[in-house]
Every structure is written in C-alpha cells, then in structure tokens.
Amino acid sequence: MSTQDxxxxxxxxxxxxxGLTKRFGSFTAVxxxxxxxxxxxxFALLGASGCGKTTTLRMVSGLEAPSAGKIFLGDxxxxxxxxxxxxxxxxxxxxxLFPHLDIFENVAFGLRRRGVKDVKxxxxxxxxxxxxxxxxxxxxxxxxGGQQQRxxxxxALINEPQVLLLDEPLGALDxxxxxxxxxxxxxxxxxxxxxxxxxxxxxxxxxxxxDTIAVMNQGRIEQMGSPEELYENPGTTFVxxxxxxxxxxxxxxxxxxxxxxxxTAHGQKLTVLASRCRPTSxxxxxxxxxxxxxxxxxxxxxxxxxxxxxxGVVIDASFIGVSTQYLVKLPSGEEISVFEQNTGREIxxxxxxxxxxxxxxxxxxxxxxxxxxxGADVDEESAA
Amino acid sequence: xxxxxxxxxxxPPSKGGPDRPDRRAxxxxxxxxxxxxxxxxxxxxxxxxxxxxxxxxxGSADEGYKLTWHWGNYASAISDYLPQYGHSLLYSxxxxxxxxxxGYPVAYFIAFKGGRWKTLLMALxxxxxxxxxxxxxxxxxxxxxxxxxxxxxxxxxxxLKVTSSLGWTVGDHVLASPAAVVCGMVYNFLPFMxxxxxxxxxxxxxxxxxxxxxxxxxxxxxxxRVTLPLSMPGVVGGTLLTFIPAVxxxxxxxxxxxxxxxxxxxxxxxxxxxxxxxxxxxSAISVVLMVGTLILVMIYIRKAGTEDLx
Numbered sequence: 107m108s109t110q111d112x113x114x115x116x117x118x119x120x121x122x123x124x125g126l127t128k129r130f131g132s133f134t135a136v137x138x139x140x141x142x143x144x145x146x147x148x149f150a151l152l153g154a155s156g157c158g159k160t161t162t163l164r165m166v167s168g169l170e171a172p173s174a175g176k177i178f179l180g181d182x183x184x185x186x187x188x189x190x191x192x193x194x195x196x197x198x199x200x201x202x203l204f205p206h207l208d209i210f211e212n213v214a215f216g217l218r219r220r221g222v223k224d225v226k227x228x229x230x231x232x233x234x235x236x237x238x239x240x241x242x243x244x245x246x247x248x249x250x251g252g253q254q255q256r257x258x259x260x261x262a263l264i265n266e267p268q269v270l271l272l273d274e275p276l277g278a279l280d281x282x283x284x285x286x287x288x289x290x291x292x293x294x295x296x297x298x299x300x301x302x303x304x305x306x307x308x309x310x311x312x313x314x315x316x317d318t319i320a321v322m323n324q325g326r327i328e329q330m331g332s333p334e335e336l337y338e339n340p341g342t343t344f345v346x347x348x349x350x351x352x353x354x355x356x357x358x359x360x361x362x363x364x365x366x367x368x369x370t371a372h373g374q375k376l377t378v379l380a381s382r383c384r385p386t387s388x389x390x391x392x393x394x395x396x397x398x399x400x401x402x403x404x405x406x407x408x409x410x411x412x413x414x415x416x417x418g419v420v421i422d423a424s425f426i427g428v429s430t431q432y433l434v435k436l437p438s439g440e441e442i443s444v445f446e447q448n449t450g451r452e453i454x455x456x457x458x459x460x461x462x463x464x465x466x467x468x469x470x471x472x473x474x475x476x477x478x479x480x481g482a483d484v485d486e487e488s489a490a
Numbered sequence: 491x492x493x494x495x496x497x498x499x500x501x502p503p504s505k506g507g508p509d510r511p512d513r514r515a516x517x518x519x520x521x522x523x524x525x526x527x528x529x530x531x532x533x534x535x536x537x538x539x540x541x542x543x544x545x546x547x548x549g550s551a552d553e554g555y556k557l558t559w560h561w562g563n564y565a566s567a568i569s570d571y572l573p574q575y576g577h578s579l580l581y582s583x584x585x586x587x588x589x590x591x592x593g594y595p596v597a598y599f600i601a602f603k604g605g606r607w608k609t610l611l612m613a614l615x616x617x618x619x620x621x622x623x624x625x626x627x628x629x630x631x632x633x634x635x636x637x638x639x640x641x642x643x644x645x646x647x648x649x650l651k652v653t654s655s656l657g658w659t660v661g662d663h664v665l666a667s668p669a670a671v672v673c674g675m676v677y678n679f680l681p682f683m684x685x686x687x688x689x690x691x692x693x694x695x696x697x698x699x700x701x702x703x704x705x706x707x708x709x710x711x712x713x714x715r716v717t718l719p720l721s722m723p724g725v726v727g728g729t730l731l732t733f734i735p736a737v738x739x740x741x742x743x744x745x746x747x748x749x750x751x752x753x754x755x756x757x758x759x760x761x762x763x764x765x766x767x768x769x770x771x772x773s774a775i776s777v778v779l780m781v782g783t784l785i786l787v788m789i790y791i792r793k794a795g796t797e798d799l800x
Contacts (some may be wrong), residue, residue, distance in 0.1 A: 189703045190703050200695075202700065203701075205720065206720055216706055262704075265706075316658055
C-alpha cells in the first residue's frame, strides 16, 4: 500500500483471476474462471461472441462487478475497487474517444484527472510513439479509423497502467490496416513492457500478437498456451476447429506400441504420438491440420510409416496461387481437406481417385466423446 | 405558393441557345426559395415593420393613427415601465435557471436510465401540453391555494415567514406573489427545456462514460468533463426555448401574480386592448422587448459558444 499513488498503482505483479464468475439472470457469462496472467506478457482471450471474454475484461477494468470470485493485481485484491481507482486502462472496441476534445486533450485526459504535472511533454512523446504528433489539434472525427485506434491506445497507455485491456481493438479496421496495427501493437507492447490483455474473436490476430492465448467457450477456458502449442496440439475439438481448421476423424484406440497409440478408423489403421493423444483407451477423435496432409495418386508413393486413408476421391480443388485446397471424400463419406503448397506439382482434378497421408507425429488425438463439430462455424458467426 | 412552384415563368427570351440552361440553373434555387421567402415576408417581416411603424405614430383609436415619426414614444416606453422590464427579466431568468436545474436531471435520467421506457417517459413530459396553457395555469391557483397542502406545509415549516420577508411571498399566502408567478412559469416551460436536453443527452454514447470512468473520473467528474460539455447544445437550446417565450409571457403574472408583479407583457396587452391611444407606446415596448431579448440572446450564444463556459 505504501507505494501506491492516486490511481491505486502499486509495484508490479501478475493479474490473477480467482474463481471469477458473472451471471446475468440465469445466464452464466463467465464461469468460475481461474487465470494468472504474468506481468509484462501479451495475453489474448480468444473466443466467439458471447463466450464471456468481454465480460471478463470488463470485470478486470471494474466496469462490471463479478457475481463471485476475486481479481488480484500482484498481491492486492482489487475486486471491490471502482474503475477509476484501478491501475488498469482500457482501449475500447469503438475507441470511445471524447468527441468534444482534440487529440492532445484526449490523450492528456487521464493525466489531467490525476493531477500529473508536465502533461505537455508526456503527451507529445506518447503521440510520437503512435506516430501522430502532427494531428495533436485535430478533433477525433477528423481522423481515420486507424488513427483513432492509435489515439485510443495512446490515451490508455500514457497512464502506464499495470494492465492494459484491449477490447477487440482492431475489429473496426479493414484487413490491411489490421495487419499493420497488429505489428504496431506488438512493437509498442515490447517497447513499453506492460501487461496487455487482448480480447478478440480473430484467431489470426491472437496468434500474431499474443505470447499466451486462452481460448474461451461458454464462459470457461477451453485451453491455454502459446500459439504454437494451441495450434499444434489442441486439447479439445472446439480449439481444433476454432483455431485454424482441422480434419477430425472419429476412431477407436486399438492399443499402444512404444510411443505410439494405434487407432482404428473406418477399418484403416492410423497412429498418433502417445504424448499428443489425450485418451488412452476407447473412442478417440484423430485430428490433423489440412496443410500437413499430402495427396498422392498411387498408394506406392506413400512414405513408409505414414498414416494413410485410401479410396478417396477429389471432389473440389481450388487453386489459390500460393496453395491448392482440396476436398477429398473418403469412402466413409467423410471429407478431408488438404492444403498443398504450390511446389509445382500437378493439380489433381475433381473425380480423381487419391490416397491422403500424413506424418503420424503431426496428428493429435482428442477425447472421442465430445462434439466433433464444436467451434467449427462460430468464427463466421461472430465475424458477421 | 404552389402555383409559383408548379408553373415557373416561361424561360425569358434567350440571347442564344447555350445560354438558356445556365439561366435556368441560376433561377431554380430562387424559385425554390420563393415559398419560404413569401412566408417570411407575410408572417415575419410585415408584422415587424407594422409594429416598428406603429411605434412612431401618434393618435388614438377614435381619431386614427398617423405616422409622425414620434420617437418620444420610445422614451416613455422605456422610462415609464422600468419595473415591468425588471420583473420580466428577473422572472424569466429565474424560470430558466429553475427549469434547467429541474429539467437536466429528468432528461439525464430518461436518456441514460430510461431503457425501454424512454419513449413513454418522454411522452409523459409532453402530455400536460395537451391541456390548454390557460387551464394549466389556472390549475396552479388550486395547487397554491391558501388552504391547499403546499401552502399549509410551507406555513407549518415557517418557510413562508422567510420568503415573505424576502418579498417572494406575501404574508401567509403563496398565491398572488412573485413566487407563484415563477412556479407557474417553470411548470409551463419545463417541457421546452427537457426536450432539447434529452435530445442532446440521448445522442451521447454511454461508452464515453465508461471511458471517463476508466480514465480516473469519479461519476461527478465524468459528468463535469464528458457529459456536460457534450450536452451543451441541449443546454443552450433548452435555455433559449425557455427564456425567449418566458420574457414575453404575461399569463402567469396575470393569473398567479399581484399588482406588484407586473411584467412587460401585461403592459403591452393593456395598452393594446384597454387604452384608446395605447397602440404607439405598446408597439414601442414590443420593439424594445424584442431588441433587448435579441441582444441578451446573442451575448449568451457568444459566451456559450466559447470553450471557457464549457
């Protein structure tokens, strides 16, 4: 407490959510969330709309009161503190810049309210950081979306919050600008070294920027880890489908040999690394990313030891330049999608009989009792 | 007016073919403006010129009025009615301030907390206006009657002693006093304050409140630094819509006041309707009142337009 200033800032510390719950009537938006976000990390809460990610963010900022649970900053319990007494700032989804104030005063707002001296110098250096110093006397409405976004960031950052919350900050920008801002945000985060908590439904955005991603679904965290971990070794069908695309094939575990688990699916034998297979017996869902699947015409071309599924027929082939995306229908009726990089190989036309195969070390095994479609189409819904 | 629009005059004889469309193009905006201009001339310019003209005439209703450019009407219009100008200004300023103080919270509440009841609540604000202005004002006679609950409560709380010593009420009565006049005015003009306030408050994005709160503003500071500046158009609009009619109002003073609460409007009415030679001075008072109000309003808008008032 001794090192606090007006905004209740204390010396560093992780953001910790303990049993955080929010109910709206009978609907549980956030369900008993346990989460520790290390200081200085770029953390992404990823999920479809309505998964509770924004509600979580609002509880951290203090704009929403939790129904149960606690929020700690370092060792300090900030659960009951009013938003204006928390060392946390937010970059709002639609920026919420003050229309009656110019850019300079928007950025200076937090400093002025805290009675900080030497506002001018700080605002100028912050505007330089976001490279908009020349627009200081404009009004927010005179700025483009990308510029407004950067001002919203500057307005929050200048207060040097312990945690900076970003609520879908790039959602309103077009694709090109979004890419640019993703890199910009990451640069700024590394430069200032603050904890960023970023809420988004855009998995690519989360993967580009965050050190750690927590995938949220129905008020709970499905899986948490680095972007590589989540992508390469998803823990649930929801994560496998929501984060990128996956081919999921239901099967049954037949046995184990060495570090491999053997799975029978549609009468064909497939293997998966034991370290990447969640269940140890019974039903399993075998997954593999489309870009890891190869396509050949003759079974003789399948390398030794690879997982193979024979008897497939190409039903769609879209050439998109950098790669060709195939849809292969298996005899069982299942469709496998294959992304083949453009290395100059011949493109297989629809109707061709093919064999698909992949390196067993690239697959993953998921609990076979869950919904195989979970998370498959939520991305489009929330993007719409 | 419609005939002007539907039957534009035939194109004037042209000097050359290519000239004609240009000529048309320059004429069309004027033709479109014509109905509005005619309206303004008929209902604004003519009455104003008539009053200004009448204000420098001499004569009486029986003998007829003559335009004699008698500017002395203005001398008596100003010097003979100073207390009435004072009352009009005092009551209308007070009424405007009280309307703002009462109307702002109401408009704020409806705009931000009204939710799905917004429309209904705004309708309730306007509903009393469906009754005649006169009847509503007379109703206040009952509300403020000597044996009514308001007066007896104030009497029991000894509030009337204080207000009477200040000259706002008279003895044990609320009725027939300056206080009653202001009450009636506030009641009658309140919707004119609430409507523009509500419109400008309703436009404010509630997320701006959250942004303020996120940036170290207590609820009061958020209001002071974010909501109030953004609602200034409503405040200016509301105060003007209240003040301007309030300055000229005389019904409230007539029905709820006493001989010592005379306002300019009463004098104008009196001069026009009850005195045989009152037209010129009555017109002069009208002109003075109009010009005075215009000057006050312009100063106010100037001030309100600058950042330091915000």
